[in-house]
Amino acid sequence: MTLPNPLKPNPLKPSHTKPLLDQQFLEIRCKILDLAAQLDRLTRGGEMAAIESDPKWILIQKGIALLGTNRPAKAQGVQELFSLCYDPNWPKPSPRF
Amino acid sequence: MNYIDPHIHMISRVTDDYHRMARCGCVAISEPAFWAGFDRGSADGFRDYFHHLVEVEPKRAAQFGIQHYSWLCINAKEAENVSLSRDVIALIPEFLTKPSVLGIGEIGLNKNTPNEATIFQEHMDLAMKTDELILIHTPHLEDKLKGTRMIIDMLKNDPRVKPHRVCVDHVEEHTVRLALDGGFWCGMTLYPTSKCTPSRAVDILEMVGLDRIMANSAGDWGKSDPLAVPELILEMRRRGHPESAIKKVVHDNPLEFFRQSSRWQEPALRNES
Ligand SMILES: [Zn+2]
Numbered sequence: 001m002t003l004p005n006p007l008k009p010n011p012l013k014p015s016h017t018k019p020l021l022d023q024q025f026l027e028i029r030c031k032i033l034d035l036a037a038q039l040d041r042l043t044r045g046g047e048m049a050a051i052e053s054d055p056k057w058i059l060i061q062k063g064i065a066l067l068g069t070n071r072p073a074k075a076q077g078v079q080e081l082f083s084l085c086y087d088p089n090w091p092k093p094s095p096r097f
Numbered sequence: 098m099n100y101i102d103p104h105i106h107m108i109s110r111v112t113d114d115y116h117r118m119a120r121c122g123c124v125a126i127s128e129p130a131f132w133a134g135f136d137r138g139s140a141d142g143f144r145d146y147f148h149h150l151v152e153v154e155p156k157r158a159a160q161f162g163i164q165h166y167s168w169l170c171i172n173a174k175e176a177e178n179v180s181l182s183r184d185v186i187a188l189i190p191e192f193l194t195k196p197s198v199l200g201i202g203e204i205g206l207n208k209n210t211p212n213e214a215t216i217f218q219e220h221m222d223l224a225m226k227t228d229e230l231i232l233i234h235t236p237h238l239e240d241k242l243k244g245t246r247m248i249i250d251m252l253k254n255d256p257r258v259k260p261h262r263v264c265v266d267h268v269e270e271h272t273v274r275l276a277l278d279g280g281f282w283c284g285m286t287l288y289p290t291s292k293c294t295p296s297r298a299v300d301i302l303e304m305v306g307l308d309r310i311m312a313n314s315a316g317d318w319g320k321s322d323p324l325a326v327p328e329l330i331l332e333m334r335r336r337g338h339p340e341s342a343i344k345k346v347v348h349d350n351p352l353e354f355f356r357q358s359s360r361w362q363e364p365a366l367r368n369e370s
Contacts, residue, residue, distance in 0.1 A: 008306065008308075010303065010304075010305075010306040010307070011306075011307060011338075011339065011341075011342050012299075012302055012303045012306070012307070012333075012338050012342055013303075014303050015336055015337075073270070075270045075297065075300070076270040076271050079241075079242070079269055079270050079271035080242065080271050082238070082239055083239055083241065083242035083243065083271065084209075084239050084240060084242070084243045085243065086242065086243040086246045086247070088246075088250070090247060090250070091211065092214070092247075092250055092251055092254050093214050093215050093217075093218035093251070094218070095218060095221065095222060095225075095254065095255040095256075095257065096218075096219075096222045097257075
């Protein structure tokens with residue numbers, strides 16, 4: 001995410017980290033638990049070898065790994081990870097004046 | 098708080114939704130033409146749909162004091178059929194006399210195909226000829242980033258396009274800056290699973306600010322929430338954001354964008370007490 005224009009300050013101030021953590025701790029815990037249970041469900045199917053090279057499974061693993069990094073804008077990173085490639089030279093239609 | 102939902106498909110919602118929206122402060126909505134959940138067989142199907150958008154739905158909304166506006170086009174999904182699309186585009190001008198029609202939309206891309214791009218450009222040609230505002234649907238999920246870039250390429254490739262007369266809708270974390278940096282308006286869609294949540298939308302506002310950005314529910318026949326904009330209002334309040342900032346996003350910004358329509362007539366919107 002590009003930084004906002006410093007000449008025009010954003011009137012919305014982000015919440016302070018510590019009270020936010022206190023407030024959201026249970027919600028984040030719940031989401032981690034949900035994800036863990038979903039992964040368990042996949043494992044219980046007993047066919048993990050069958051999805052080892054499945055692009056969807058590879059993306060999920062990359063997404064989980066991204067959450068453990070220190071990079072900022074993780075949401076943007078996850079979005080980009082789950083996006084198709086773009087070719088700037090794609091054949092564009094011409095405007096008719 | 099009075100609010101506007103600038104993107105909602107009321108044709109697929111029940112009258113009780115209008116009632117509940119009005120009770121939550123909805124004073125106006127705009128309804129873009131979209132996919133009906135099935136491909137229509139002929140241009141006549143679209144003529145009836147446009148009649149519904151410009152005549153029937155405004156009356157249903159008016160019962161609850163809600164101002165109803167609309168946008169006309171053939172959606173990106175059915176745009177794959179180029180000859181049907183051209184027949185539908187030819188129908189649009191006869192409906193462009195209605196003051197409640199804000200412009201051309203929601204045009205865009207779905208699977209980012211050459212046919213979709215051809216019809217997107219032909220809609221733009223019509224919009225430029227008739228001096229219309231443009232509302233743009235960007236694709237879902239893995240297609241969104243690529244499709245948004247392609248759409249912005251086409252907008253920038255057309256020297257007639259004035260960015261402040263275009264709204265790029267369904268932006269998320271990875272596409273919002275593409276729209277804003279290009280000088281376009283943008284819309285965040287609060288929709289389960291495939292789009293943005295109210296919390297993430299407020300995160301985006303905290304990152305990019307309040308200019309040229311609005312929020313909508315895109316409520317339709319899918320699992321969606323016609324009261325999603327009030328959810329955003331609650332989330333902004335929960336985080337302690339000022340009422341003036343909330344009002345800018347959910348009321349003043351969409352109104353500022355709509356007011357550019359060449360047929361705009363100022364409605365008697367309810368005043369906040
Ligand atoms: Zn829509």
